[in-house]
Amino acid sequence: xxxxxxxxxxxxxxxxxxxxxxxxxxxxxxxxxxxxxxxxxxxxxxxxxxxxxxxxxxxxxxxxxxxxxxxxxxxxxxxxxxxxxxxxxxxxxxxxxxxxxxxxxxxxxxxxxxxxxxxxxxxxxxxxxxxxxxxxxxxxxxxxxxxxxxxxxxxxxxxxxxxxxxxxxxxxxxxxxxxxxxxxxxxxxxxxxxxxxxxxxxxxxxxxxxxxxxxxxxxxxxxxxxxxxxxxxxxxxxxxxxxxxxxxxxxxxxxxxxxxxxxxxxxxxxxxxxxxxxxxxxxxxxxxxxxxxxxxxxxxxxxxxxxxxxxxxxxxxxxxxxxxxxxxxxxxxxxxxxxxxxxxxxxxxxxxxxxxxxxxxxxxxxxxxxxxxxxxxxxxx
Ligand SMILES: [Zn+2]
Numbered sequence: 001x002x003x004x005x006x007x008x009x010x011x012x013x014x015x016x017x018x019x020x021x022x023x024x025x026x027x028x029x030x031x032x033x034x035x036x037x038x039x040x041x042x043x044x045x046x047x048x049x050x051x052x053x054x055x056x057x058x059x060x061x062x063x064x065x066x067x068x069x070x071x072x073x074x075x076x077x078x079x080x081x082x083x084x085x086x087x088x089x090x091x092x093x094x095x096x097x098x099x100x101x102x103x104x105x106x107x108x109x110x111x112x113x114x115x116x117x118x119x120x121x122x123x124x125x126x127x128x129x130x131x132x133x134x135x136x137x138x139x140x141x142x143x144x145x146x147x148x149x150x151x152x153x154x155x156x157x158x159x160x161x162x163x164x165x166x167x168x169x170x171x172x173x174x175x176x177x178x179x180x181x182x183x184x185x186x187x188x189x190x191x192x193x194x195x196x197x198x199x200x201x202x203x204x205x206x207x208x209x210x211x212x213x214x215x216x217x218x219x220x221x222x223x224x225x226x227x228x229x230x231x232x233x234x235x236x237x238x239x240x241x242x243x244x245x246x247x248x249x250x251x252x253x254x255x256x257x258x259x260x261x262x263x264x265x266x267x268x269x270x271x272x273x274x275x276x277x278x279x280x281x282x283x284x285x286x287x288x289x290x291x292x293x294x295x296x297x298x299x300x301x302x303x304x305x306x307x308x309x310x311x312x313x314x315x316x317x318x319x320x321x322x323x324x325x326x327x328x329x330x331x332x333x334x335x336x337x338x339x340x341x342x343x344x345x346x347x348x349x350x351x352x353x354x355x356x357x358x359x360x361x362x363x364x365x366x367x368x369x370x371x372x373x374x375x376x377x378x379x380x381x
Contacts (some may be wrong), residue, residue, distance in 0.1 A: 007121050008366050012104060014040065015117035015365065016097030019106035025080035030143040030151070033079040034058035037141050040120055044127035046139065051154065057143045059151045061160065062123075065136030070163055072136035073304070073379050074340065075119045075372065076152065076330060077168030078145030081108035082354050089356045103359045111353035114360040115168035115346040116141055121369035122376060133380035138162055145330055149293065152330040156338040164304040164379060165340045166372070167331045170348035173316060173368060175308045176325035177343055178227050180258040181295030181332070183265055187212065187276065188286045193242075193249040202247030203284075206240045209251040211279045213238075216255065219275070225260045227324030231268070232258045254290070261297040265289070293328045296335035298342055307378045308343055308371075315371050326350065345371070 023033045034050050041048045041062030052058045060079070065072065084094035084107045092098040094107040104114060119139055126133065138160065142151030189209045194202025213235050221231040233255055240251030259268055269287065276285055298305060300322055312320045325331070325344045334342045347368035348360045 004366070007125060007369060008362065010124055011117045011121040011365050011369055012099060012362055014120055015104050015109065015114045016099060018113040018116060019097035019104070019108050020095055022095050023080050024083045024107070025144060025146045026083065028080060028144055028147065029056040030079040031056045031058040034060040034141065034143075037079070037116070037120075038062070041123075041139060044124050045131075046123070053154065057150070059140065059142045059155055061155070062139040063136065064131060069134070069136040071134070071379055072138065072162040072164070073376065074138040074140055074162040074165040075168065076140045076142065076165055076334065077112045077116050077119060077346075078143070078151065078330070079116070079141045080143055080146050081111065081113070082146050085356065091357050099362070102362045104362060104365075105357060105359040107358055109358045109360045110170050110348035111358070112145075112168055112170070112346070114348060114365050115170070115368065118347060118365050118368040119168055119372060121366070122372035125369075125373050126376060133376065135380045136162070137376060137380060142330065148291075149330055149333060152333045153337075156333050161338060162340055165334045165342040166304075166308075166375070167329055167334065167342055167344045168346045169325065169329050169344050170346050170350045170353055171323070171325065171344055172349050173312055173345070173347055173364065173371065174323045175305065175312055175320060175343055175345050177300060177305055177322045178225065178261060178297040179295060179325040179328055179331060179344070180228055180231070180260060181265070181293055182328045183257040183259065183292045184290040185255040185257055185269070185272070186288055186290050187253045187255070187272075189251045189253070189280065190284050190286070191247065191249045191251075194247040196245040196247055199247055202249070205248045205251040208280045208284065209238065209240060209253050212276055213253060215275045215278070223260055223263055225262065225324065227322065228260055229324075231260055231263065233272075259295055261295040263295070265292060265294075293332045294336050296332045296342070298335065302341045304341060304343055304375075304379060307375050308345055311371050311374045311378065312345075315367055315374065
């Protein structure tokens, strides 16, 4: 038990100190947090590299073991947080890392500085035991997960590869093996301007857009995934018109499209084009992909998935089964670019992230740390 208390103090202290280092994104300034993590990794005996880019952005990677040693596993989470927003609304200052009634408060407590502290707690314990493992363990704390994923993209463009990866995101300690892909699609509708007193002389781009928007609300996808359910497509932004007495010749509609691992983005785009072309001729609209993060999935029978399920069941005392992760995350780059079988697993609830008074329970952080430690011992035995 004494050991457990030491670990708890270490994790709470680290989570609190990480929260006190402001790494809001935007604007994105992870360098100070990366330096802090690098010092901790060096203290426990990991080889540490800070990869600094764009002035104040940075990833930090710690490695224990030699380059070609197998099996190997990467613990991956992020250093950046979403902005704190209006600080007046917080019960405690968002960068205080306040601990009250067994919860740690502050921006990033859930997403994902508490998780990073749990990762470090597991590694510290492994180090204290004298690294009783074979193979290689890597910790990667990356920049820019909350905006474009520049950090993990940079990480996978390097030669760093492992046999397995765990992405630390709040999953309430569930083992998630799949997430949807997310595409941001913009459709520009073109009309013809005219004086608003004679609408019949123009062609109203907002009307074209509104017909399309009505169709989008009724769009049905037959595809279904056993963990992720159906794809979704929804309008999130609209911008049209130039002046209150001109028939608008342009209207831009932005869609948030979430597709399943079995789907191809191009096929879904074709479906959208068909919907549009029921009301609008080809030359009167233009469709483009603004951003795309592909879906990802790891096989239920992968050794990491089985080890994680067993461990979570043992530590929490509750029988657990694989789940889907509701949002997109850095798993996409690890699976699609680096071809690393990956799971998402972390303490805290996703509903408690990105909110005012973000907070996480200390006992859940400690449990997560135990789970990570046992998975590492199992996979690297
Ligand atoms: Zn996150």
